[in-house]
Amino acid sequence: MDIFNDFSVGLFAMQLVILLLLLFLLAKFAWKPILNSLSEREEGIQNALDEADNARKEMQNLQADNQRLLNEARAERDEMLKEAREMKNKMIEDAKEEANEAASKLMAQAQAAIQTEKKAAISDLKSQVANLSIEIAEKVVRDELSNKDKQEKLVESMLGEATLN
Amino acid sequence: MIAKKSIKIFTILAVVFSSFTSYATSDGSTEKEGQVNSPESINAYIKHHLADSHDFALYSYTNDAGERKHVGFPLPVMVWTSKGLKTFMSSEFHHNDDGHVIVDKGDVKLTKIHSKIYELNEGETHVAFDDQHHATNAHKVLDFSITKSVFGMLLAGLLMLLGFSSLARGYKKGAIPTGIGRVLEPLVLYVRDEIARPNIGEKKYKKFMPYLLTVFFFIWILNLLGLTPLGFNVTGQIAVTACLAIFTLIIYITNGSKDFWQHTLWMPGVPVLIRPVLAILELAGFILIKPFSLLVRLFANITAGHSVVMGIAALMILLKAKFGTVGATGISFLLTLFLSVIEVLVAFLQAFIFTMLSALFIGMAVEEHEHH
Amino acid sequence: MYNLIGAGLIVIGGGIGLGQIGGKAMEGIARQPEAAGKIQTAMIIIGALLEGLAFGALLLA
Numbered sequence: 347m348d349i350f351n352d353f354s355v356g357l358f359a360m361q362l363v364i365l366l367l368l369l370f371l372l373a374k375f376a377w378k379p380i381l382n383s384l385s386e387r388e389e390g391i392q393n394a395l396d397e398a399d400n401a402r403k404e405m406q407n408l409q410a411d412n413q414r415l416l417n418e419a420r421a422e423r424d425e426m427l428k429e430a431r432e433m434k435n436k437m438i439e440d441a442k443e444e445a446n447e448a449a450s451k452l453m454a455q456a457q458a459a460i461q462t463e464k465k466a467a468i469s470d471l472k473s474q475v476a477n478l479s480i481e482i483a484e485k486v487v488r489d490e491l492s493n494k495d496k497q498e499k500l501v502e503s504m505l506g507e508a509t510l511n
Numbered sequence: 512m513i514a515k516k517s518i519k520i521f522t523i524l525a526v527v528f529s530s531f532t533s534y535a536t537s538d539g540s541t542e543k544e545g546q547v548n549s550p551e552s553i554n555a556y557i558k559h560h561l562a563d564s565h566d567f568a569l570y571s572y573t574n575d576a577g578e579r580k581h582v583g584f585p586l587p588v589m590v591w592t593s594k595g596l597k598t599f600m601s602s603e604f605h606h607n608d609d610g611h612v613i614v615d616k617g618d619v620k621l622t623k624i625h626s627k628i629y630e631l632n633e634g635e636t637h638v639a640f641d642d643q644h645h646a647t648n649a650h651k652v653l654d655f656s657i658t659k660s661v662f663g664m665l666l667a668g669l670l671m672l673l674g675f676s677s678l679a680r681g682y683k684k685g686a687i688p689t690g691i692g693r694v695l696e697p698l699v700l701y702v703r704d705e706i707a708r709p710n711i712g713e714k715k716y717k718k719f720m721p722y723l724l725t726v727f728f729f730i731w732i733l734n735l736l737g738l739t740p741l742g743f744n745v746t747g748q749i750a751v752t753a754c755l756a757i758f759t760l761i762i763y764i765t766n767g768s769k770d771f772w773q774h775t776l777w778m779p780g781v782p783v784l785i786r787p788v789l790a791i792l793e794l795a796g797f798i799l800i801k802p803f804s805l806l807v808r809l810f811a812n813i814t815a816g817h818s819v820v821m822g823i824a825a826l827m828i829l830l831k832a833k834f835g836t837v838g839a840t841g842i843s844f845l846l847t848l849f850l851s852v853i854e855v856l857v858a859f860l861q862a863f864i865f866t867m868l869s870a871l872f873i874g875m876a877v878e879e880h881e882h883h
Numbered sequence: 884m885y886n887l888i889g890a891g892l893i894v895i896g897g898g899i900g901l902g903q904i905g906g907k908a909m910e911g912i913a914r915q916p917e918a919a920g921k922i923q924t925a926m927i928i929i930g931a932l933l934e935g936l937a938f939g940a941l942l943l944a
Contacts, residue, residue: 353749353750353753354563354627354654354748354750355653355654355750356590356591356653356654356655356656357563357654357658357660357661357748357750357751358750358751358753358754359653359655360655360657360658360661360664361660361661361664361750361751361754361755362754364661364664364665364668365664365725365729365754365755365758367668368668368671368672368725368729369721369722369725371672372671372672372675372721372724372725373721373725375672375675375676375679376671376672376675376676376678376679377675377720377721377724377725378721379679379682379683380675380678380679380682380696380699381699381703381717381720383679383682383686384696384699384700384703387682387686390686705924709924803935803939804932804935804936804938804939805935807935807938807939807942808931808934808935808938811938811941811942812934812938860927863927864927864928864931867924867927867928867931868928868931868932871928
């Protein structure tokens with residue numbers, strides 16, 4: 347066969363030497379540093395990715411915290427608002443009540459005052475009426491008392507008529 | 512920086528071309544072996560190209576005076592003869608390849624027949640041929656010459672050293688490579704992540720990375736060099752592919768795990784009587800068939816590729832009578848272009864397959880089975 | 884002459900084999916496009932093994 351006849355031992359030997367030399371040189375000066383750098387870089391990238399992942403998780407946690415705080419704050423605010431509203435309502439209510447009370451008190455006082463005034467007025471009126479009546483009566487009496495019968499008659503009729511309101 | 516580089520390149524080019532011309536003028540061969548234009552001469556030409564050669568021929572032509580001129584440069588010949596090591600430049604053969612030029616080195620006479628160097632037997636002055644054109648009074652010598660293939664390997668090795676050491680140095684400057692490293696890095700990663708890791712396993716692949724990377728780029732660069740007009744056919748030399756295959760063989764044999772040897776030599780779980788038979792089959796598979804298929808595949812693919820491309824290119828000559836010069840050239844150009852594109856793919860594919868199968872075999876050998 | 888016939892037979896056999904590998908791989912890829920990469924690699928490996936076989940035989944032919 348031609349092919350095996352073509353086999354050149356010398357070429358084989360040269361190839362062996364060249365390949366061994368190449369393997370040695372490349373392994374020392376190229377493959378080792380290249381592969382090391384590549385794996386270093388990959389590790390670096392992996393680390394960076396992990397770190398980024400961690401940072402993202404932390405971020406998420408922080409955000410969750412923030413959200414929670416925010417929610418709490420909001421709840422607190424709502425609470426406060428509610429309280430304030432309640433307080434306001436209560437105050438209004440109180441004020442209203444107070445006002446009502448005051449008003450009714452005033453009214454009562456006013457009524458009482460009116461009553462007293464009225465009483466006073468009535469008593470005044472009464473005394474005036476009495477005075478007047480006494481004066482009238484004096485005059486009448488003075489006039490009438492000249493006649494004893496007439497006097498008695500008058501007194502009687504007047505007494506009959508007069509009713510104390 | 513760039514100016515310095517271009518001066519370097521220019522100097523190299525100048526040196527190379529001046530050596531071409533001086534070699535061309537010093538060439539004294541006046542034989543009118545002439546043009547390649549018959550099917551036989553095309554066949555012979557293809558065969559000649561596929562074989563290794565002792566000088567670096569770029570092209571040859573016949574000048575107006577009828578002299579055959581060869582443009583290229585001679586390579587050193589180093590042969591181990593019966594009288595010890597002899598070295599001289601291949602130009603002493605004057606491009607003769609059929610044993611007519613005899614180089615007298617004092618105590619031995621050497622000649623070149625079909626790209627092989629023969630030593631004439633004691634006392635002979637001419638080569639005698641039998642009817643099969645085999646030399647009867649000469650024998651082959653151990654030829655450690657820097658042949659074209661060796662030159663190609665050295666070139667590929669130099670390219671690899673330059674490229675990858677620059678990539679390695681690039682990492683010292685920063686994590687991301689620059690220049691040529693940008694192209695090489697993905698390839699290195701490809702070999703690691705697509706070839707070594709899945710086939711050898713995460714734990715053990717690191718040890719074999721240097722070999723796999725070296726072999727991958729060595730084969731690929733040589734395959735691609737073979738597609739250039741420089742006309743290398745390194746990976747189409749059976750000695751080269753055999754050496755590569757034997758490397759793989761040695762690596763997986765020496766790194767075989769205990770499980771591997773147990774499963775190869777004394778397969779558990781089968782009847783005892785069958786075990787020796789299986790052992791023979793497995794051993795033959797690992798020691799003979801697998802390396803053989805590795806070496807033959809690479810060799811045959813590259814050789815076949817080169818033959819077909821050259822054959823198609825030769826259509827230019829063969830079809831000239833039928834289609835005219837322009838037609839024949841056009842047809843052959845288109846077909847050659849098409850085939851060359853396929854060959855570029857094959858160049859990668861063969862490097863990939865060789866590395867892949869090496870990794871697979873290594874993976875088989877280093878694998879540790881789960882014991883049930 | 885006989886070796887040419889042998890070579891022809893090898894090419895036929897190899898062709899059938901490669902066709903089977905390629906066809907089945909395509910089917911596999913069509914069925915599971917996400918596994919295309921793995922199928923392709925396996926296909927190339929088996930193709931290469933077949934090729935080695937065929938080339939070995941061709942050399943002997």
